Amino acid sequence: MSVDQRLVLALLAVWLLLIAPYPVSLDGWAVTLVLALLTLDVVLGMRTGWLAFARGGRLDEREAALRDRAFRLAFRLAALGIATMLVTGYLSAIVGFFVEHQPSPVGPPNPIGARGIAALLELLAIAPTAVIAWLQPRPVQQPASSWRLGWLPLLVVPFSALLWLLAVNALPPRSALAHRVPGGLSMADATCGDFTARRETGFGFGGAIRLQVAVCWNGHQAFAVGDTTLPAPASLPAEEHAGFRMDPGLTNCRPQSGDSDFGRITQGCTETIDQDGTMHYQVRGRVWPAAGGLGARYLRLELTVTRDGRIVNFG
Amino acid sequence: MIASSVRRLRPVLRPPASWPFAVFILVLLILVGASATRIPLSVAFAAYALFVAFTIRTVRRLPVEPGIWLGRRAVRRGLVALIALVCLDFAIGPALLSGAGALLFLLLVLCDVALGRATSRIASAREDAVDERQEALRNRAFRAAYAVFALAIGGSVLIAYVWSPDSRAWMATRLSGGAILVFLQLLFFLPAMTVAWMEPDRLGDEPAPARARRGLERLAMGMVGAAVLLPIVLSLTLLGPFRTVEHVEPIVGMPHGSCQYFHAEKQVGILFGATQALNAVACSDGIRAEEAWGLNSSDCLPSSAVFVEVLSTRCSRTTDSNGTLRFVYSARVRSSLLPFLSRDMVLNLELARDGRVVRFP
Numbered sequence: 001m002s003v004d005q006r007l008v009l010a011l012l013a014v015w016l017l018l019i020a021p022y023p024v025s026l027d028g029w030a031v032t033l034v035l036a037l038l039t040l041d042v043v044l045g046m047r048t049g050w051l052a053f054a055r056g057g058r059l060d061e062r063e064a065a066l067r068d069r070a071f072r073l074a075f076r077l078a079a080l081g082i083a084t085m086l087v088t089g090y091l092s093a094i095v096g097f098f099v100e101h102q103p104s105p106v107g108p109p110n111p112i113g114a115r116g117i118a119a120l121l122e123l124l125a126i127a128p129t130a131v132i133a134w135l136q137p138r139p140v141q142q143p144a145s146s147w148r149l150g151w152l153p154l155l156v157v158p159f160s161a162l163l164w165l166l167a168v169n170a171l172p173p174r175s176a177l178a179h180r181v182p183g184g185l186s187m188a189d190a191t192c193g194d195f196t197a198r199r200e201t202g203f204g205f206g207g208a209i210r211l212q213v214a215v216c217w218n219g220h221q222a223f224a225v226g227d228t229t230l231p232a233p234a235s236l237p238a239e240e241h242a243g244f245r246m247d248p249g250l251t252n253c254r255p256q257s258g259d260s261d262f263g264r265i266t267q268g269c270t271e272t273i274d275q276d277g278t279m280h281y282q283v284r285g286r287v288w289p290a291a292g293g294l295g296a297r298y299l300r301l302e303l304t305v306t307r308d309g310r311i312v313n314f315g
Numbered sequence: 316m317i318a319s320s321v322r323r324l325r326p327v328l329r330p331p332a333s334w335p336f337a338v339f340i341l342v343l344l345i346l347v348g349a350s351a352t353r354i355p356l357s358v359a360f361a362a363y364a365l366f367v368a369f370t371i372r373t374v375r376r377l378p379v380e381p382g383i384w385l386g387r388r389a390v391r392r393g394l395v396a397l398i399a400l401v402c403l404d405f406a407i408g409p410a411l412l413s414g415a416g417a418l419l420f421l422l423l424v425l426c427d428v429a430l431g432r433a434t435s436r437i438a439s440a441r442e443d444a445v446d447e448r449q450e451a452l453r454n455r456a457f458r459a460a461y462a463v464f465a466l467a468i469g470g471s472v473l474i475a476y477v478w479s480p481d482s483r484a485w486m487a488t489r490l491s492g493g494a495i496l497v498f499l500q501l502l503f504f505l506p507a508m509t510v511a512w513m514e515p516d517r518l519g520d521e522p523a524p525a526r527a528r529r530g531l532e533r534l535a536m537g538m539v540g541a542a543v544l545l546p547i548v549l550s551l552t553l554l555g556p557f558r559t560v561e562h563v564e565p566i567v568g569m570p571h572g573s574c575q576y577f578h579a580e581k582q583v584g585i586l587f588g589a590t591q592a593l594n595a596v597a598c599s600d601g602i603r604a605e606e607a608w609g610l611n612s613s614d615c616l617p618s619s620a621v622f623v624e625v626l627s628t629r630c631s632r633t634t635d636s637n638g639t640l641r642f643v644y645s646a647r648v649r650s651s652l653l654p655f656l657s658r659d660m661v662l663n664l665e666l667a668r669d670g671r672v673v674r675f676p
Binding site for chain 2: 064067068071072074075078079082112114117120121124125128174175176203204
């Protein structure tokens, strides 16, 4: 097996790791995988002489035939790759359901996720070059005078890392909100609703904090249900409150799959009920994309619901 | 002495040059007539599907050789543009498993069959089945097609993901709908579409095809034109005039004063369209006019909607200080196949307190 073929297999291994259904969350390592893929892309490009992007006039017959065959095969490779992504995406949903509770049905949609987007773009960009590298009998010989210049393209890797870090810090955070009243929970003498929100950095390519809470209101107080670590509402009889248990399907103070692929996250949730019976639910989180807390950002999500169910603040 | 040149007798009957247009008009008249006689839509749709199947069979009978209409670049480029429009419609328009989605799917199948005939299927042919010129064309087409495919799929997914949470939600809905079909169309047929776009007119040294084949060619062209244009033309009838039927009848014996029964139907479009209906009874006693039944928000529903979407924009009932009853039901009708086409339909009822009908419908 040639060096180029080994590089293609390494590329495939890293790509499969990026789309693998387990672990459900990469805990900030996705950016490392993407940079590794970028490095392998540049190395493969240099070893193939960037044949996939070369103009036809400069190629000899062998190179032209190799390039043409590569593009025909690249279509099939792209189809196979996307089919693999669909299968792993489906498995991911199953694993996510058993490892952690799935988001509320009214949650903000995240059909592909940042990991999926990165894997798709990588597949489409590198497929022809990977086929050329696999099929070519020997690497392109670089002229001796151009060796130093030949490794300059690798600078795109640290440059991309820097660009990503800047984007995650400079771009404003974005929120997606959803709620449904009445929600999935029913309670005697009270109305309940499901509230879900997500606040992300880097337009989806940083980390994100998540708010997921089931709120009920009975005319005296509004209160969260499903998290027994939160204080019990005074208007609810003790024996009724004792009947509730921890239910992450209702209220969950953890980031979910897709939230911490490109950044590490810690978040905490608090609930206070004021003397008017208005509930203030707050999620505070810290998102840091790189080691050592470099580029860390503090995010917040709030939900305020009055005792008669009026939403005063959400987002 | 017999002249050396033989004078051929003109045939009594000669295929007219306007056969394609004639086929199209005939099919249009049949379907419009079916609409007028209220043949169920399912029957009309089954008939259309059968017609498309016959068209595919007729197109497949055409020999692929120089001079045939599919050998002309302008025709092939038109075919590629049509496929692109159908894909765009699928990406932003009707759901896959809907009536309009099924219609678009049939169109797409027909276009793909025509595409295969137009390109002699060289995009998927074995290497030993193509000559050097075809091989060079195919190679250029695959390179261009891959670039288009990567930019279209990768670019649209990335932009939809990054643009806003709303665009992300839109992508989620489309991924479970027609966008999957668009992806498969591009994956399997984009190289052939590129070949069809790039290949120059096919020229031949042979004499023009025999008269019988010319007739078959014209018939096939007419059938393809009819199959493609028919849904478009029927969708365009949404822009035509409204057809309104109204009827007012006094009702005796009701305890609420003088009552009248109001019936109105407003229809737009031929076969592809919607009907807005109003059936109500309102009464007046000299002091105020009031609704007996039929003028509530639950009554503001379309009577029928065929390959259109109907969105109720206003449904209100008020009685002013003079005792005049006013009811307004307005709806926006949007074509499922041509989403940029829409019409507003309004039904009004104004009944004065003395029983005078001020405005209807």
